Amino acid sequence: MDKAIELHTKALELKKKHLEATDPQISYTLGMLAGDYIEKKDFEKALEYQQEAYNLRIQVYPEDHPRIADINFNMATTYIALRRIEEAHSCIQKAYEVRLKLFGPTHYTVAICRMNMAKVYALQNKFSEAIGNA
Numbered sequence: 001m002d003k004a005i006e007l008h009t010k011a012l013e014l015k016k017k018h019l020e021a022t023d024p025q026i027s028y029t030l031g032m033l034a035g036d037y038i039e040k041k042d043f044e045k046a047l048e049y050q051q052e053a054y055n056l057r058i059q060v061y062p063e064d065h066p067r068i069a070d071i072n073f074n075m076a077t078t079y080i081a082l083r084r085i086e087e088a089h090s091c092i093q094k095a096y097e098v099r100l101k102l103f104g105p106t107h108y109t110v111a112i113c114r115m116n117m118a119k120v121y122a123l124q125n126k127f128s129e130a131i132g133n134a
């Protein structure tokens with residue numbers, strides 16, 4: 001995993017040097033680095049990269065774009081791992097609303113959001129809401 005981090009960090013440096021500051025390839029590479037740190041169970045570091053990716057994406061895409069939903073979903077998952085439940089709830093709710101609007105209630109990404117919302121509710125001891133989202 002350290003080799004992946006090394007390579008992704010070098011790629012990020014090169015992209016930041018040669019691409020526009022808001023180029024989607026930069027946020028993509030930030031997401032890859034976040035994934036590397038998630039694999040290492042370093043959720044705080046992963047969240048740093050996810051937040052940087054989010055800050056870039058909101059400059060490029062509208063709030064209801066699938067890429068914004070994706071980064072909110074990813075941050076929610078990281079917040080759950082960190083037991084930062086209120087922040088997880090906010091992010092997963094945003095991802096759910098965008099995916100529901102774009103894809104409809106039967107799309108698999110909407111179902112995955114509902115499962116994560118159920119997990120958040122369970123962590124908040126809101127079991128009736130958790131059952132309603134499962």
